[in-house]
Amino acid sequence: MTTRKRPEDLRSHRWFGPNDLRSFGHRSRLRQMGYDAEDWTGRPVIGIINTWSDINPCHVHLRSRAEDVKRGVLQAGGFPLELPAMSLSESFVKPTTMLYRNMLAMEVEELLRSHPLDGAVLLGGCDKTTPGLLMGAISMDIPAIFVPAGPMLRGNWHGNVLGSGSDSWKYWDEKRAGRITDEQWAEIEGGIARSYGTCMVMGTAATMMAVAEALGFTLPSASSIPAPDANHPRMATQSGRRAVEMVWEDLTPSKILSAETVDNAIKVHLAMGGSTNCIIHLVAIARRAGIKLDMNRFDELSREIPVIANVRPSGAFLMEDFYYAGGIKALMSQLRSVLDLDRPTVTGKTVGQNIEGAEVYKADVIQSLNNPVSRDGATAVLKGNLAPRGCVIKPSAAEKRLHKHRGKVIAFEDYNHMAREIDREDLDVTADHVLVLKNAGPQGGPGMPEWGMLPIPKKLLKQGVRDMIRISDGRMSGTSYGACILHVAPESFVGGPLAFVQTGDEIEIDVPARKIHLHISDEEMARRKAAWKAPSPKYPRGYGAMFSEHIGQADDGCDFDFLSQAGKVSEPEIH
Numbered sequence: 062m063t064t065r066k067r068p069e070d071l072r073s074h075r076w077f078g079p080n081d082l083r084s085f086g087h088r089s090r091l092r093q094m095g096y097d098a099e100d101w102t103g104r105p106v107i108g109i110i111n112t113w114s115d116i117n118p119c120h121v122h123l124r125s126r127a128e129d130v131k132r133g134v135l136q137a138g139g140f141p142l143e144l145p146a147m148s149l150s151e152s153f154v155k156p157t158t159m160l161y162r163n164m165l166a167m168e169v170e171e172l173l174r175s176h177p178l179d180g181a182v183l184l185g186g187c188d189k190t191t192p193g194l195l196m197g198a199i200s201m202d203i204p205a206i207f208v209p210a211g212p213m214l215r216g217n218w219h220g221n222v223l224g225s226g227s228d229s230w231k232y233w234d235e236k237r238a239g240r241i242t243d244e245q246w247a248e249i250e251g252g253i254a255r256s257y258g259t260c261m262v263m264g265t266a267a268t269m270m271a272v273a274e275a276l277g278f279t280l281p282s283a284s285s286i287p288a289p290d291a292n293h294p295r296m297a298t299q300s301g302r303r304a305v306e307m308v309w310e311d312l313t314p315s316k317i318l319s320a321e322t323v324d325n326a327i328k329v330h331l332a333m334g335g336s337t338n339c340i341i342h343l344v345a346i347a348r349r350a351g352i353k354l355d356m357n358r359f360d361e362l363s364r365e366i367p368v369i370a371n372v373r374p375s376g377a378f379l380m381e382d383f384y385y386a387g388g389i390k391a392l393m394s395q396l397r398s399v400l401d402l403d404r405p406t407v408t409g410k411t412v413g414q415n416i417e418g419a420e421v422y423k424a425d426v427i428q429s430l431n432n433p434v435s436r437d438g439a440t441a442v443l444k445g446n447l448a449p450r451g452c453v454i455k456p457s458a459a460e461k462r463l464h465k466h467r468g469k470v471i472a473f474e475d476y477n478h479m480a481r482e483i484d485r486e487d488l489d490v491t492a493d494h495v496l497v498l499k500n501a502g503p504q505g506g507p508g509m510p511e512w513g514m515l516p517i518p519k520k521l522l523k524q525g526v527r528d529m530i531r532i533s534d535g536r537m538s539g540t541s542y543g544a545c546i547l548h549v550a551p552e553s554f555v556g557g558p559l560a561f562v563q564t565g566d567e568i569e570i571d572v573p574a575r576k577i578h579l580h581i582s583d584e585e586m587a588r589r590k591a592a593w594k595a596p597s598p599k600y601p602r603g604y605g606a607m608f609s610e611h612i613g614q615a616d617d618g619c620d621f622d623f624l625s626q627a628g629k630v631s632e633p634e635i636h
Contacts, residue, residue, distance in 0.1 A: 065309045068103035072203065075635050076177035077101055083635060087177070104140045105308035107301070108178035110169055110194060112185045114148035119187035119210050119259040119266065122288055126208065129294040130182050133301025139180075139308070141301065144172050151188045151266070159536065160508030160608060162189040162196075162342075163621050169197025175633060178203065180308040182300055186210025186259050188539070191269035192342035195278065196620075199314045199349045202629065204307035206407045207278040208300045209270035211288035212380035213258030223253045224262040226540020227374045230514065237484070238522040258288030261380040262373040264539035268335035269342060274389050275329035276346075277317045277406030281415040285388040287381050307407060318350040321401040325412065327362050329389070331439045332396055334368040334375030336539025337453050337547055340440065341509075345618030351627030356451055356548075356616055360442035360575065367433035368457045369395055371426050374542035375457040376434050378426050386423035394419040395429050437461070443546065443577040446586065447558050447568065450550035450616045452532070456572055459544035460528040464572040466544075467580075468495040468530060472564045475500040476512050484519040492526045495568045499559055500596070501535030502552025503612045503619050507599045513537035513547040530570060532577075534559055534615070546570070546577065548615035554596060555614075561589035 069078065076087045091101060109130050113123035127143050134141035147165045149158040173181055183194040186209045198205035216223030232249055235241045241249075259266035267285070274284040280300055286293045323343065330339045340356050347354035370392060372378050378386075393400065393416045402413030421427045428434055437456035444451050456464060471494050473479035479498055482488060490496075499505070501512045515531040531545045534552035551557035558579065562568075567580040579586075600606040611621040618625065 066311055071105060071308070072179045073101070073106040073177040101140045104138055105179040105305050106177055107134045107139045107141050107304050107308070108173060108176060108181045109141055109143040110146050110172060110181055110183050111143055112146050112148045112187070112190045112194070114150065116153050117148040117150035117187060118152065118254065118257060119150070120148060120185070120190075121257045123184045123210060126184060126294060126297045129297035130184070130208065130301035133298035134305055136298075137302040137305035139305035142178070144176065146172065149187060149189045149193065156506060157508040157510035158189040159510070159619065162193045162619075163608070163624065164604065165190065165193030166196035166200070166624065169194055170200045173198065173201040173203055174630065180204035180304045181206075182304050183207045184210070186266055186270050188265040188269065188338065191266070191273055192346055195273060195276075195346050196349050199318065199346065200624070202313050202315050204304065204312050205278070205314060206280075206300050206304050206307060207273045208297050209273065209279060209284045211258050211270075211286045211290070211293050212261040212267055213254060213288055214256040215261055215379045215381050216253040216255055218249050218252040222379065223249065224373045224379050224540070225254050225260045226264050226538055227262045227542065228253060230541060234517060234522055234527065237519050256289045260540050262540045263334055263336070263370065263375065263380070265336040265338040266539070267380050268330060268333065268339045268539055271333055271335070271389050272326045272330055272339060272343060275326040275393070276322055277404060277412065280408060282388045282390045285380060285384040287384060303407065306409070310409060312407065312409065315350065317405050317407065318352065319404065320352050322404045323347045323352055323354055324358075324362065325400050325404060327359055328366050328396055328399055329393060331359070331363050331366040332368060332392060333370040334372065334434070334439045334457050337440065337455050338536055338539055340453060341536070341548070341615055341619050344616070345620040345625065348618060348620065348625050349627065356442050356453065359440045363438035363440040366399065366438070367430065368435040368439050369428045369430060369433045371428060371434045374540060375439065382423070382426050386426035387419060387421045390416050390419035391421045391427050395421065395427060398430070437464075441572050441575060443570070443572070443575050445577040445579070447562070447577050447579040448549045449558065450614065452546050452549040452577060454544065454546045454572060458542040463528060463530055463544040463570070465570065466530055467567060467569040468493045470495050470497050470562055470564055470566040470568055472497045472562050472566075473499065476510075479515060483516050486520055488518055488520060490518045490521065492521055492524075492529055495530045495532060497559070497562050497568070498531070498533035498535065499553040499562070501533045502549070502554055503614060504599065504609050505552055505554030506535060507605065507609065509536050509615065509619060511536050511538045513545050514541040514543060515545070530568075532568065550614045550616045552614060556590070556593060556595065558586065560593055561586060
């Protein structure tokens with residue numbers, strides 16, 4: 062049995078416990094804010110790291126959820142203190158929130174290290190906040206539990222169910238094709254996002270919240286509760302109570318995470334038909350814990366684990382339906398035979414104990430390994446002379462006819478070049494062409510924006526074309542779909558082979574064989590490489606310059622080189 066901590070063993074005791082001038086200063090400043098000795102003496106101090114902001118619709122309810130967490134902390138005999146962190150609103154932050162994921166991770170790690178905190182409750186959910194919060198907490202390694210923001214309610218338009226993101230792309234194409242009026246488009250705009258919370262399709266937000274639960278960082282079923290559901294504030298309060306107990310038990314991230322835990326998370330991601338962005342984030346999360354992981358592991362497991370969550374964009378339903386069908390516990394129960402059920406979690410129980418008794422209430426929403434939504438897999442990693450270190454496609458979200466394809470290239474040097482050309486009526490393009498976007502990677506974007514779902518040229522939309530091969534070194538929204546090949550590594554901006562692709566070349570894709578090939582000779586590739594000139598840095602100064610100098614490639618998880626390894630930083634001196 063694990064020995065419980067004593068009050069004098071608490072990390073915060075170093076700030077508040079000694080009978081000296083420095084601790085006098087700490088205690089007197091707490092009294093300045095209206096607290097008394099009864100608030101902190103012998104109690105674990107729980108930091109509530111809140112990524113709420115007025116311009117983050119996914120997190121607008123986290124201001125009140127922090128109060129729910131505080132209630133739970135107080136009920137369990139802890140002392141709650143709320144600390145704000147970067148919000149990273151996916152809809153509004155430009156050029157991309159991915160530029161700032163590592164900044165959030167650094168902020169969280171240093172907030173936890175520099176303050177008198179014994180444990181943490183992490184509030185987030187919008188795409189990059191989940192990995193950013195977890196990366197920082199893992200690197201600091203004090204007891205931490207994650208409270209997912211939860212998905213919004215399903216959208217509605219003219220009696221049709223709408224899914225944010227996925228249906229945005231779908232109906233925008235219909236509008237570009239002239240099949241939806243401006244008035245109808247405005248109606249869709251008003252009905253597609255009906256409440257606070259994250260996207261309610263299996264986008265990056267829903268994927269990463271599920272992954273956080275599969276890693277063992279949330280209470281059971283927490284990741285799929287709709288944000289407005291009354292179960293959500295109750296879960297937040299329960300998480301606050303549990304955070305206090307975790308401190309007494311000294312249940313830290315390093316005691317939860319293992320290679321087997323990460324495999325569990327990958328399998329859940331694949332079974333849910335999760336976002337391709339998960340690959341980058343989970344590689345970074347694992348490496349923070351000293352666990353070797355690369356995207357080849359996703360490909361290996363994708364050959365074994367089919368998609369069983371019938372949720373858009375790979376399926377038909379939305380996250381609200383998924384939760385009421387049994388949620389993540391029910392999905393994990395369907396995966397029981399392929400999961401390591403002995404892995405520990407923040408509950409103090411194992412994965413197997415957490416999902417005991419879980420049932421599927423709607424078999425058409427959460428299907429089984431024997432009757433999957435798709436056997437094509439949620440992830441395939443392709444390699445070849447165009448992507449020596451790999452690139453990614455989501456087969457379950459692409460038209461099957463495109464899983465094997467060879468076509469002529471139309472190459473765009475950057476996003477603005479693509480935007481100028483894509484809707485030209487005289488663009489020489491057919492449905493068999495391969496669209497290639499360069500300079501959308503970690504340094505080229507900058508920040509690897511979600512430009513990978515290149516729009517279908519307008520002239521093809523009018524012909525009824527809705528999918529074609531699109532290749533880039535960028536990412537795409539997890540709400541997106543289509544035969545988009547992403548994360549080409551190394552990126553074009555640093556001289557990866559993608560930089561040398563020219564209009565008129567031919568590229569061949571073979572998803573079953575996991576191959577991608579640019580049909581030019583090695584001699585021609587070498588000639589183009591010798592003629593290539595490196596572009597100027599995107600940033601002359603500031604955070605952007607630091608980002609450009611230290612950012613890793615997609616296959617490395619896009620972490621900073623000075624953050625991407627395990628290793629404890631010493632505790633701050635209390636002087």
